[in-house]
Amino acid sequence: MVSRKEVASLAGVSEATVSRVLNKVGPIREETRLRVEEAAQQLGYVPSALAQQFARSRSGNLGVILPFVPKVHLFSTYYFAEILSGIGEAAKQYGYDVLLIFREPSGSRDYARLFLAQKIDACIVLGAQNVPEEKTALAELQKKGYPFCLVNQRFAEEGYLSVDADHHAGSYEAVKHLIDGGSRRIAFLNGPDVFSSSMDRMSGYKQALANAGLAYDPALTLLGNYSRKSGVEAAEAVAALIRSGQVDAVFAANDRMAIGLMDGLRVHGIKAGVDVKLVGYDDSEGSVIVSPKLTTVAVPFYEMGRRAARRLLAPEKDGLAQADEGLLPVHLIKRETSS
Amino acid sequence: MVSRKEVASLAGVSEATVSRVLNKVGPIREETRLRVEEAAQQLGYVPSALAQQFARSRSGNLGVILPFVPKVHLFSTYYFAEILSGIGEAAKQYGYDVLLIFREPSGSRDYARLFLAQKIDACIVLGAQNVPEEKTALAELQKKGYPFCLVNQRFAEEGYLSVDADHHAGSYEAVKHLIDGGSRRIAFLNGPDVFSSSMDRMSGYKQALANAGLAYDPALTLLGNYSRKSGVEAAEAVAALIRSGQVDAVFAANDRMAIGLMDGLRVHGIKAGVDVKLVGYDDSEGSVIVSPKLTTVAVPFYEMGRRAARRLLAPEKDGLAQADEGLLPVHLIKRETSS
DNA sequence: TCACACAATGTACACGCGTACATTATTTCA
DNA sequence: TGAAATAATGTACGCGTGTACATTGTGTGA
Numbered sequence A, B: 001m002v003s004r005k006e007v008a009s010l011a012g013v014s015e016a017t018v019s020r021v022l023n024k025v026g027p028i029r030e031e032t033r034l035r036v037e038e039a040a041q042q043l044g045y046v047p048s049a050l051a052q053q054f055a056r057s058r059s060g061n062l063g064v065i066l067p068f069v070p071k072v073h074l075f076s077t078y079y080f081a082e083i084l085s086g087i088g089e090a091a092k093q094y095g096y097d098v099l100l101i102f103r104e105p106s107g108s109r110d111y112a113r114l115f116l117a118q119k120i121d122a123c124i125v126l127g128a129q130n131v132p133e134e135k136t137a138l139a140e141l142q143k144k145g146y147p148f149c150l151v152n153q154r155f156a157e158e159g160y161l162s163v164d165a166d167h168h169a170g171s172y173e174a175v176k177h178l179i180d181g182g183s184r185r186i187a188f189l190n191g192p193d194v195f196s197s198s199m200d201r202m203s204g205y206k207q208a209l210a211n212a213g214l215a216y217d218p219a220l221t222l223l224g225n226y227s228r229k230s231g232v233e234a235a236e237a238v239a240a241l242i243r244s245g246q247v248d249a250v251f252a253a254n255d256r257m258a259i260g261l262m263d264g265l266r267v268h269g270i271k272a273g274v275d276v277k278l279v280g281y282d283d284s285e286g287s288v289i290v291s292p293k294l295t296t297v298a299v300p301f302y303e304m305g306r307r308a309a310r311r312l313l314a315p316e317k318d319g320l321a322q323a324d325e326g327l328l329p330v331h332l333i334k335r336e337t338s339s
Numbered sequence C: 001t002c003a004c005a006c007a008a009t010g011t012a013c014a015c016g017c018g019t020a021c022a023t024t025a026t027t028t029c030a
Numbered sequence D: 001t002g003a004a005a006t007a008a009t010g011t012a013c014g015c016g017t018g019t020a021c022a023t024t025g026t027g028t029g030a
Helices: A004-011 A015-023 A030-043 A049-056 A077-093 A111-116 A132-144 A167-180 A196-211 A228-243 A255-267 A285-289 A301-313 B004-011 B015-023 B030-043 B049-056 B077-093 B111-116 B132-144 B167-180 B196-211 B228-243 B255-267 B301-313
Strands: A061-066 A097-102 A122-126 A148-151 A186-190 A221-223 A249-252 A277-279 A296-298 A331-333 B061-066 B097-102 B122-126 B148-151 B186-190 B221-223 B249-252 B277-279 B296-298 B331-333
Touching: A004 A015, A004 A030, A015 A030, A049 B049, A061 A077, A061 A301, A077 A097, A077 A122, A077 A301, A077 B077, A077 B097, A097 B077, A111 A122, A111 A132, A122 A301, A132 A148, A148 A301, A167 A186, A167 A196, A167 A249, A167 A277, A167 A296, A167 A331, A186 A196, A186 A228, A186 A255, A221 A228, A228 A255, A249 A255, A255 A277, A255 A285, B004 B015, B004 B030, B015 B030, B061 B077, B061 B301, B077 B097, B077 B122, B077 B301, B111 B122, B111 B132, B122 B301, B132 B148, B148 B301, B167 B186, B167 B196, B167 B249, B167 B277, B167 B296, B167 B331, B186 B196, B186 B228, B186 B255, B221 B228, B228 B255, B249 B255, B255 B277
Parallel strands: A061 A097, A061 A122, A122 A148, A186 A221, A186 A249, A249 A277, B061 B097, B061 B122, B122 B148, B186 B221, B186 B249, B249 B277
Antiparallel strands: A097 B097, A296 A331, B296 B331
16 A cells, blocks of 8 residues: 655655645645656555544544335435435535435434544434434534534424425415315325424415315324325225215325325225325326326425535535525426326 | 543553453453443543544445436436445444445546545445446456445456346246237337346347247347336337237336336327236336336345345355355236236 | 745654553463 | 463554644845
């Protein structure tokens, strides 16, 4: 292995000068720089990231904490793939590497330890839930001043750094679209309220109803867990509501449940888009594959990942922090299940 | 920040003893161990991974090189998510972290530099292609003795470490299934031959035809690029072949193309599963969402990722290397498009 | 020409850990 | 009981880099 020493020796300078040339710090005579660069080139010298990290006391790693989802082995593919990809772009831009952290099945969340061990300089928590253990873990990060950012989740009272989309507006749009199309009895298949996005969607749903002078009926709100299966399972109840004339449209909090619901309803002889209108959420790949095509709400997951990383990594001077504030816009995509 | 020094001081031993206790090396008096552990606990001491890595000259990172796929921002979700998840499990098991490496859009492949910089101790290359730049990059890794493993790709002549599934057998099964169902004129929508899996599928396709006494007709083989769009684009040609009676079934090299093809054919008034049989490949999420449900070949992506990581990280003594050799089995899943 | 500013480089050390080697304490065995 | 073996611990240093500080070189202005 070739180190700074050999380069210095070959270039006929001290190690410090080599370091300065490579890090572009301090004044260097042009001739010296060339000699050093030449020597480094010739020896194929590559600085040891290990030594650099150690000397700088910075790992240069951005940790990304992934939720443990037992069914799909890792993640509800589309959603996380996009976010991760956005994170990757920003990380690269700012010279950071992305360290993947798979949460334990046990649910242990000792995020602070990752900082203590200096494995990461900052981290993005995906799929954070509003449960006590999570809140404790995040509070510890906050207290110790470790930089972290949530994606698609907010803890209103805590004021943690987070990047989120405007799910209230998205749901409002979705439900308003159904109302505009003539629906008056709209069921809502929501996800668990440990996710702020579920709460946001609920409020958007309610507001759209209220704005149209429609009453909110708790009996029309069903609870799923964002899985396809839970959509299928909701079908029976939804079918009954449809048959009894209590429901003429359904808004599902994500596409997976919406698609599961479509399948489940089909068994009951009910066809989405014909017998009942349906709107999903996420604009996932499945939404255009399914038949009829699913009306849904597009969420800029890629951009959300990018912003989260940028907020953590961008130097203050870039002044991006401000530009990155606020909820990202979502937009309704009208397809076949709502016309 | 609390370091070994404070722990040693509090426990009344030397730093070396602290190190020995925590690393469980050498004989330690029980009482001493307890004192040290107590002290570490009390101080909340967490060893600096940075310093450890530096001292050991090992990063403890398993690099995962991700292909650059412009359209889907990161990856054809299901496929990579599963592999990545499997890698994550094995990495965790062997005490490694997963460092994500997003390939440059430019296509630069200086994998060796990652090792030179000591950023990773081993790496898994996803989506490797049989193109000159790739071969050069991999040859360099091999030459320098850096441990790496390919997934779902082989370079026959080079003998690189790789984990692959038996796509020849999978394709054979798929096409045989179509033949058994009465099809005699089977088109093949394959992917680019820079992927060995494409070549494997081709040979399986040919063998199934040959075994059934059917002639291989190059005119019935179409080329896509594994994207949904390319499936849609192939529809016109396939539709013509079907109309002219030259084709009564199609085998597509992955689900995305198969699903795109279904959509494309629908425009031409041709319904998969009714007017033409269709088999896809991958058993992706979409295959059960699409209607009619797609017959496909299930590939153990998760297990492939796990094995790739295990091959690189498992200590010799575990003797897993041998168990992990050979192609992983795939299996046909019969659904609606082929009955 | 001399003093002084600043450019350019060298010297020296810290960073926190693993570990080879030296040293001391304890056991074993005759 | 004494010597040898072994357990238990301490001492000392290397790992490769960043960088504070010291030193030397190079103008600059009166």
